[in-house]
Amino acid sequence: MTRRISFAASSSHLALQTGDATGAVNWADRGLELAGHGPRIPALTARLHTMRARALAAATQHTPAVHALDAAQRDLGSCADTAHPWLSPFDAAALASESALILRDLNQLDAALAQAQEAVALRESGRARSLALSRITLVEIHVLRGDLDAAVQTGHDLLSTSPTLGSVRVVQQLDALRQLLEPHRAYGPMRQYLTRFDDARRARMLLLADIIASSPGGTPA
Numbered sequence: 001m002t003r004r005i006s007f008a009a010s011s012s013h014l015a016l017q018t019g020d021a022t023g024a025v026n027w028a029d030r031g032l033e034l035a036g037h038g039p040r041i042p043a044l045t046a047r048l049h050t051m052r053a054r055a056l057a058a059a060t061q062h063t064p065a066v067h068a069l070d071a072a073q074r075d076l077g078s079c080a081d082t083a084h085p086w087l088s089p090f091d092a093a094a095l096a097s098e099s100a101l102i103l104r105d106l107n108q109l110d111a112a113l114a115q116a117q118e119a120v121a122l123r124e125s126g127r128a129r130s131l132a133l134s135r136i137t138l139v140e141i142h143v144l145r146g147d148l149d150a151a152v153q154t155g156h157d158l159l160s161t162s163p164t165l166g167s168v169r170v171v172q173q174l175d176a177l178r179q180l181l182e183p184h185r186a187y188g189p190m191r192q193y194l195t196r197f198d199d200a201r202r203a204r205m206l207l208l209a210d211i212i213a214s215s216p217g218g219t220p221a
Contacts, residue, residue: 024055093122
């Protein structure tokens with residue numbers, strides 16, 4: 001039963017990544033229904049509520065999204081520190097990162113900023129990939145708030161996260177971030193940052209090409 005619930009959570013996350021908000025909600029609801037008949041694993045139900053909140057926020061369903069996010073926070077807050085080795089980890093850092101995206105989509109930018117900053121702080125000593133993704137979100141929120149100086153400062157932190165990082169997902173999100181930053185090129189510090197950004201991107205793409213060429217079984221995530 002727990003594996004089926006975990007599969008539903010992963011499927012909901014995948015649907016979100018492909019832009020299928022309806023599918024993401026349906027998979028999350030299916031997982032939560034299954035969870036009502038199986039062992040209680042708060043971290044897993046918190047992840048399901050979070051995926052549901054993200055999909056609802058993307059569909060601009062404000063009140064249901066907030067309620068789902070509140071449920072995720074309650075479940076994770078009641079979570080015992082029990083490891084499930086075959087479950088994808090979902091902890092305070094993951095919830096803060098996802099909350100920042102949800103609140104961004106709900107246009108609650110001050111609250112989104114606080115969650116993005118918390119996610120970065122919690123991931124400072126963690127995996128480079130997770131830290132990079134959190135910093136991308138933080139740069140984006142600074143831009144949406146009109147704080148270009150903070151965006152540039154965090155952007156420099158982002159580029160120093162790991163010069164050798166070759167994750168496909170990170171590269172894709174960096175490309176999306178680049179498009180968000182380009183309209184602000186007229187601002188001097190942003191123009192200088194974009195020059196460094198483009199140099200770093202070329203280096204990452206070369207690294208990624210090498211990784212893919214030497215990985216016959218697949219591509220890096």
